[in-house]
Amino acid sequence: MKKALICGVSGQDGAYLAKLLLDKGYDVYGGSRDAQMSSFFNLRRLDIWSDVHLISINIHDFRSVLQTILKIKPDEIYNLAGQSSVGLSFEQPVETLESISVGTLNLLEAIRFSNLPIRFYNAGSSECFGDTGTLAADESTPFRPRSPYGVAKAAAFWQVANYREAYNIQAGTGILFNHESPxxxxxxxxxxxxxxxxxxxxxxxxxxxxxxxxxxxDWGWAPDYVEAMWLILQQAQLDDYVIATGKxxxxxxxxxxxxxxxxxxxxxxxxxxxxxxxxxxxxEGHANPMKAYKQLGWKAGHxxxxxxxxxxxxxxxxx
Missing domain, CATH: 3.90.25.10 (UDP-galactose 4-epimerase, domain 1)
Structure with missing residues (x-):
């Protein structure tokens, strides 16, 4: 049985991802800053609250991250934590940058320090691209973010790429375009x-x-997109992928x-x-998800x- 740690399990993507992994037979650990106080409302709505091992982890604290990783020894870590609203990032730019980039760096460094064969997924964003006009962005499109949220996600993306190349960490980013759900x-x-x-x-x-x-x-359906997250970590060599409908x-x-x-x-x-x-x-936001289709066999269902x-x-x- 594989073990997965989801940081940010209480959010939309974290909840759907937890359900997907449970259905696949994973032992799922869900991280929150204070697991005793969090309501985990989305896990309850999906009726999986009692099936997830809920743990307290502060990804802004390196010691907390390292202790958690050494204790659980997960096969896969999904980093979905951090401030998730583009609009709110204009009001809280410092908190947004710190919550996304510092947390990602601590997770990567803890994986490196643990020397465990952990596969790491990072939640990227189409906001990294900024305004590409009518150009459909793919994995080679330059980043020109136009929001504090986009800047933070771009920083996290390059942290992941650097750890993959410099330290041979198996890490990849899903550059997700807008995806919604109830x-x-x-x-x-x-x-x-x-x-x-x-x-x-x-x-x-x-x-x-x-x-x-x-x-x-480019709007998609969140449950489709968490499947892409899982597929990214199943590849022999991890890489970065644009995940979108293409419309x-x-x-x-x-x-x-x-x-x-x-x-x-x-x-x-x-x-x-x-x-x-x-x-x-x-x-406008336009996407070209062809790499995900060709290499992952993934295509948006909605x-x-x-x-x-x-x-x-x-x-x-x-x-």
């Missing part, structure tokens, strides 16, 4: 849209207030599909507020339209 909190725009639209459909008189709805992104759509199209699914005209319920615009927003409808269905079932 486990997203409402601070993420997709869930904010779904939650508000569902409440309006049930009689609420509220108005959905948004920023720039002309931005375009880009505007946010206004996501809004339209959500409201249409509920039998509503979105124009009557949405207001634009320019104070919600980000200082340096990315107009497009944005599917994601929007499934999120609405799940929200209504929950309520």
């Amino acid at each position: 486990l997203r909190p409402e601070r993420f725009v997709t869930q904010k849209i779904v939650a508000t639209a569902c409440r309006v459909a049930k009689g609420s008189k509220e108005t959905l207030i948004l920023g720039n709805i002309d931005i375009a992104r 880009t759509t505007k946010l206004k199209d996501f809004i339209r599909i959500v409201f249409e699914t509920l039998g509503l005209d979105w124009h009557a319920h949405v207001r634009i507020d320019e104070s919600f615009f980000r200082p340096t927003d990315i107009a 497009k944005m339209e599917d994601v929007a409808r499934m999120m609405v269905e799940s929200f209504n079932m929950r309520d």
Whole structure:
């Protein structure tokens, strides 16, 4: 039985990844800064809370990381921890950089120090690329991040690449484009849209207030993307991969599909507020996930339209 340690198990990706690994027969350890105090709400929603070994680990503390690794001796480590909101990173740039880059460095260094044959997955982000216009970014596209979050993820990416090349650590990064699910909190725009639209459909008189709805992104389904994470660590030689659907759509199209699914005209319920615009927003995000398809055999199973409808269905079932 393989052992896996998931840092950031309480988030969207961590919860879906834990379920995937449990289904594959792994012994799964889920890390949180304070496992006694954390609610692990997403693990409970997926009904796997009692199946995961919940442990306290502070990835900003090298000693905590090393002690945990030496105790568990995991075969695989998935680093999904750190501040995960692009919007919040503009308000908390220092915390964002530290939570992502320092944590990643501590994990890598602890693996090196332990001398254990651990395979390491790092959660990268399309935010590293910045605004590539209509160019579909792949693994060779230069990074020009336009947010503190993107800067932090770019730093972590190069840390992983350096440890792979300099110390022969088996480590790889999944450069994931936007991926959503019902486990997203409402601070993420997709869930904010779904939650508000569902409440309006049930009689609420509220108005959905948004920023720039002309931005375009490649949106996928989170459970598809955690499978790619696992596949990355199963390769003989670890590498970096762009993970995306390969199809880009505007946010206004996501809004339209959500409201249409509920039998509503979105124009009557949405207001634009320019104070919600980000200082340096990315107009469009395009991806070329061909390497993942050719080398991992991975392809996104759901497009944005599917994601929007499934999120609405799940929200209504929950309520």
